[in-house]
Amino acid sequence: MANLNLNIEQVTLKIKSGELLCQEKSGKSDVWLNFEEIIDKEEQPVGFAMCKNCSQLFKYDYKTGTSSLKRHKCPSDEKQPKITTFWGKKKFLLLPKK
Ligand SMILES: [Zn+2]
Numbered sequence: 001m002a003n004l005n006l007n008i009e010q011v012t013l014k015i016k017s018g019e020l021l022c023q024e025k026s027g028k029s030d031v032w033l034n035f036e037e038i039i040d041k042e043e044q045p046v047g048f049a050m051c052k053n054c055s056q057l058f059k060y061d062y063k064t065g066t067s068s069l070k071r072h073k074c075p076s077d078e079k080q081p082k083i084t085t086f087w088g089k090k091k092f093l094l095l096p097k098k
Pocket residue numbers: 051052053054055056072073074075076
């Protein structure tokens with residue numbers, strides 16, 4: 001497993017630049033219904049997960065598990081803001097300039 005010691009800001013930038021990817025994870029835990037795992041290009045988890053609903057990033061540790069993800073109270077459960085489209089749009093706008 002890659003041990004990059006990234007912070008959330010760095011991960012956000014790397015996702016936008018395409019260095020890191022989001023991956024659906026079919027794990028044993030229910031949290032992966034609501035979260036996607038962040039992986040690098042070798043498909044190694046980098047210790048972060050993103051909420052599918054509000055696109056918020058969370059650090060998580062394999063050793064401590066997904067309890068911090070389970071505690072996440074998703075704001076979009078009530079308001080349904082279109083942050084996911086914002087992410088998609090951002091990506092779309094950033095890529096062609098490369
Ligand atoms: Zn959320």
